[in-house]
Amino acid sequence: MIELLALPYWQETSIKLGLALVVIPTTSLILVYLFLFKMMAFMQSRLGPNETGPYGSLQLIAEAIKFLQKEDINPAQADRRVFRLAPVVVLASTFLLYVVLPAGPDAVVQNLDTGVFYAMAVSSLSVLGILMAGWASANKYALLGGLRAAGQLIAYELPLILAVMGVVIQAETMNLQGIIEAQATGEIFGIGLIGNPFILTQFLAFLIFMIAAQAELTQTPFDMPVAETELVGGYHIEYTGFRFLLFFMAEFGTAFAFAALASVMFLGGWWIPGFDVDSNILNILGPGVMLGKILLVAFFIFWVRFTYPRLREDQLQKFAWKVLIPLALVNIVITGIFKVVF
Amino acid sequence: MPQLPGLIKGLGVTAKTAVRTLFPKRGWKTLIPAPQKGAVTVQYPHEKEAPPDRARGVIALHEENCTACMLCSRSCPDWCIYIEGHKVKAPPRRAGGKARSVNMLDRFDIDYALCMYCGICVEVCPFDALFWTPEYEYSEPRIADLLHDKIRLGEWMDTVPDFLEYESGSEQKVRKVPR
Numbered sequence: 001m002i003e004l005l006a007l008p009y010w011q012e013t014s015i016k017l018g019l020a021l022v023v024i025p026t027t028s029l030i031l032v033y034l035f036l037f038k039m040m041a042f043m044q045s046r047l048g049p050n051e052t053g054p055y056g057s058l059q060l061i062a063e064a065i066k067f068l069q070k071e072d073i074n075p076a077q078a079d080r081r082v083f084r085l086a087p088v089v090v091l092a093s094t095f096l097l098y099v100v101l102p103a104g105p106d107a108v109v110q111n112l113d114t115g116v117f118y119a120m121a122v123s124s125l126s127v128l129g130i131l132m133a134g135w136a137s138a139n140k141y142a143l144l145g146g147l148r149a150a151g152q153l154i155a156y157e158l159p160l161i162l163a164v165m166g167v168v169i170q171a172e173t174m175n176l177q178g179i180i181e182a183q184a185t186g187e188i189f190g191i192g193l194i195g196n197p198f199i200l201t202q203f204l205a206f207l208i209f210m211i212a213a214q215a216e217l218t219q220t221p222f223d224m225p226v227a228e229t230e231l232v233g234g235y236h237i238e239y240t241g242f243r244f245l246l247f248f249m250a251e252f253g254t255a256f257a258f259a260a261l262a263s264v265m266f267l268g269g270w271w272i273p274g275f276d277v278d279s280n281i282l283n284i285l286g287p288g289v290m291l292g293k294i295l296l297v298a299f300f301i302f303w304v305r306f307t308y309p310r311l312r313e314d315q316l317q318k319f320a321w322k323v324l325i326p327l328a329l330v331n332i333v334i335t336g337i338f339k340v341v342f
Numbered sequence: 343m344p345q346l347p348g349l350i351k352g353l354g355v356t357a358k359t360a361v362r363t364l365f366p367k368r369g370w371k372t373l374i375p376a377p378q379k380g381a382v383t384v385q386y387p388h389e390k391e392a393p394p395d396r397a398r399g400v401i402a403l404h405e406e407n408c409t410a411c412m413l414c415s416r417s418c419p420d421w422c423i424y425i426e427g428h429k430v431k432a433p434p435r436r437a438g439g440k441a442r443s444v445n446m447l448d449r450f451d452i453d454y455a456l457c458m459y460c461g462i463c464v465e466v467c468p469f470d471a472l473f474w475t476p477e478y479e480y481s482e483p484r485i486a487d488l489l490h491d492k493i494r495l496g497e498w499m500d501t502v503p504d505f506l507e508y509e510s511g512s513e514q515k516v517r518k519v520p521r
């Protein structure tokens with residue numbers, strides 16, 4: 001497909017950039033409307049927004065316009081430059097995550113050989129932005145939230161990476177396209193009809209990945225950094241208007257990206273059973289398949305979010321270090337043994 | 343993992359609520375999503391909620407019963423009742439008696455911007471001049487318009503519901519709302 005179009009590098013890059021600029025806000029729009037507004041409302045036996053646009057679908061746009069209208073306030077004691085930069089750093093981490101997410105054999109911004117490694121490294125960049133926001137706000141609640149976020153995100157980065165290790169060992173590659181290919185060409189007991197989505201062989205890793213991703217995204221059972229009842233909003237307490245919108249967009253954009261990572265690594269990505277892995281038609285059908293899988297994974301993330309109350313800080317740390325990390329290590333060992341034996 | 347059954351049950355509860363809200367209809371119609379019917383909330387501007395008879399919406403004044411005794415004004419925690427009155431001579435009750443002096447009400451205002459709906463004024467009124475009514479639609483674009491004068495307060499009298507029957511066995515007589 002790329003050979004067919006044969007665009008110069010700068011044209012290709014600007015097309016990809018424009019696409020990314022449209023796609024990322026749209027993804028958080030979809031997630032917020034579908035799950036945060038509507039599904040949450042139904043789970044609480046309400047209707048959710050239903051006045052703005054058909055079925056309230058333009059509500060988020062109205063909210064974005066509201067945020068844009070608000071005054072951009074800097075606290076007097078704040079470290080101005082760091083304070084203003086922090087939301088951009090958080091959003092940059094989200095944007096960088098989208099670089100490696102594949103939606104088809106060629107529909108990917110950059111097909112990196114170390115895709116998994118890159119995604120994990122880039123997603124932990126947001127901790128930096130959150131710490132910057134917490135520190136520069138010159139507010140004790142924001143600082144507490146920032147420190148909690150640092151402790152939590154570092155603790156849950158480990159099980160996340162260790163869970164992914166199992167997949168990498170089984171697929172024998174860190175390239176996300178390679179992982180999809182390994183799932184597509186894989187066989188279950190000699191039958192290659194639906195390939196071998198790694199959720200079957202790596203179910204433990206999938207569970208650990210989802211739990212750790214929940215904590216990485218600071219979604220509700222693990223939302224101590226923003227705990228609105230204890231810390232009145234944590235690190236975004238001092239942010240208003242556009243800068244708050246950046247945090248908000250980053251939160252849901254990252255949720256979408258993590259759901260995409262989960263569907264690439266565990267659910268078979270864009271591959272449709274019956275097609276060749278590199279057939280051109282998958283460049284068109286692939287994004288749709290990916291979107292379906294992403295929404296399925298995101299549904300679980302938000303379902304858990306709306307069901308459980310917040311954990312305590314010590315329970316959170318205990319859960320990561322005493323349960324998730326040992327389990328993930330056991331998973332790696334078992335995967336390695338199976339890889340060598342078979 | 344003793345928490346696991348509870349965690350799974352919790353997920354079931356939210357999922358069940360979502361399905362019941364989205365698909366409230368029975369039979370084959372279950373497949374048609376109708377959250378408008380399933381949700382327990384009332385879509386306020388479109389459909390009006392029927393408040394219970396004892397709801398504390400707004401306070402009505404029956405002017406003829408008021409003697410300007412100032413009890414309500416003095417017991418109001420945030421001083422939102424303004425009363426002014428003057429004395430007039432009224433004809434004696436019996437022929438040849440002394441002329442009585444009666445309090446006439448000049449001003450009776452309640453500032454609903456201040457009122458906190460505690461109902462002490464209604465409780466304390468010895469002459470049955472103040473009543474709760476469940477009416478709640480009287481918001482104003484200007485805050486000064488929330489000061490209801492005695493004519494406006496008198497208009498609320500039409501919306502006062504009859505007192506409810508006491509529960510059986512009570513020897514208290516049910517009071518009547520003066521109409």
